[in-house]
Amino acid sequence: xxxxxxxxxxxxxxxxxxxxxxxxxxxxxxxxxxxxxxxxxxxxxxxxxxxxxxxxxxxxxxxxxxxxxxxxxxxxxxxxxxxxxxxxxxxxxxxxxxxxxxxxxxxxxxxxxxxxxxxxxxxxxxxxxxxxxxxxxxxxxxxxxxxxxxxxxxxxxxxxxxxxxxxxxxxxxxxxxxxxxxxxxxxxxxxxxxxxxxxxxxxxxxxxxxxxxxxxxxxxxxxxxxxxxxxxxxxxxxxxxxxxxxxxxxxxxxxxxxxxxxxxxxxxxxxxxxxxxxxxxxxxxxxxxxxxxxxxxxxxxxxxxxxxxxxxxxxxxxxxxxxxxxxxxxxxxxxxxxxxxxxxxxxxxxxxxxxxxxxxxxxxxxx
Numbered sequence: 001x002x003x004x005x006x007x008x009x010x011x012x013x014x015x016x017x018x019x020x021x022x023x024x025x026x027x028x029x030x031x032x033x034x035x036x037x038x039x040x041x042x043x044x045x046x047x048x049x050x051x052x053x054x055x056x057x058x059x060x061x062x063x064x065x066x067x068x069x070x071x072x073x074x075x076x077x078x079x080x081x082x083x084x085x086x087x088x089x090x091x092x093x094x095x096x097x098x099x100x101x102x103x104x105x106x107x108x109x110x111x112x113x114x115x116x117x118x119x120x121x122x123x124x125x126x127x128x129x130x131x132x133x134x135x136x137x138x139x140x141x142x143x144x145x146x147x148x149x150x151x152x153x154x155x156x157x158x159x160x161x162x163x164x165x166x167x168x169x170x171x172x173x174x175x176x177x178x179x180x181x182x183x184x185x186x187x188x189x190x191x192x193x194x195x196x197x198x199x200x201x202x203x204x205x206x207x208x209x210x211x212x213x214x215x216x217x218x219x220x221x222x223x224x225x226x227x228x229x230x231x232x233x234x235x236x237x238x239x240x241x242x243x244x245x246x247x248x249x250x251x252x253x254x255x256x257x258x259x260x261x262x263x264x265x266x267x268x269x270x271x272x273x274x275x276x277x278x279x280x281x282x283x284x285x286x287x288x289x290x291x292x293x294x295x296x297x298x299x300x301x302x303x304x305x306x307x308x309x310x311x312x313x314x315x316x317x318x319x320x321x322x323x324x325x326x327x328x329x330x331x332x333x334x335x336x337x338x339x340x341x342x343x344x345x346x347x348x349x350x351x352x353x354x355x356x357x358x359x360x361x362x363x364x365x366x367x
Contacts, residue, residue: 079221
């Protein structure tokens, strides 16, 4: 939503506010909290019958209505991290660097997506939009662009295709040079904002906004990193007020994505960078598995509802059932992480390292 791995390059990159090499675990922790809020605060309501949350209070009410929008925070985090790693590092000036970047992105996103797509095809073939055409769009990572395929098989997978597009724009622009990337970032923010303002609908989520949501968040993350020194001086109180006002603002007949994307999530990211508690072991563990959690939680929810139907009961029953669902998601994500994600990452890292060694040996000696 997304660099979705907590065990990511982010932990060995430059300080977000300048300085030496540090571990930016705060963004891992923020990602971990965000994915847990999406799973428990928004998606889990589908386990229960209509009306179960009529008196849930303002916080749960907001989550049940707008929790889907938290996904956009992942794009802001990704944009910040990629800028942090590549703009702040050696860049992508050579063809070999661009090729390694492209291979690494595909290899990072595709294997787990393919595994979950296969499982969902077996479990849910023929349901709703699930069919041959939708399967092809998912196989070619186009599900975020072709409707109604975005919500076929594994609905959360639309993030992957949008993230892949954002990474493609980023890689090509940075390959052309840092000034070009800055121009692309500004243009991307302007175009996505204009699109959402012109064509965005109230409420949501809407499939027509998927690509522009990702582009807006990703390239805002780029600008946040570029202006990190000035933004470091901003008051935490001011950032907190901006965040609260942005999520509470009633946009009426205008899409809510603009105050959330332009104000709420950027201010939350800047606040997170100042909270050491987000680097706690539990939150880092959760951040490590956020990618797997995103891909597994909706298929598991669908499976539970198919087998058991929607539930109803007292407040304590709802709390207990929600926590049990969350625990099941975490167990499944842990298995995916250990048995699929980590081995794939090690294989890819080994291939890239071997490729770099071969290229180095092929270079003429300067002696």
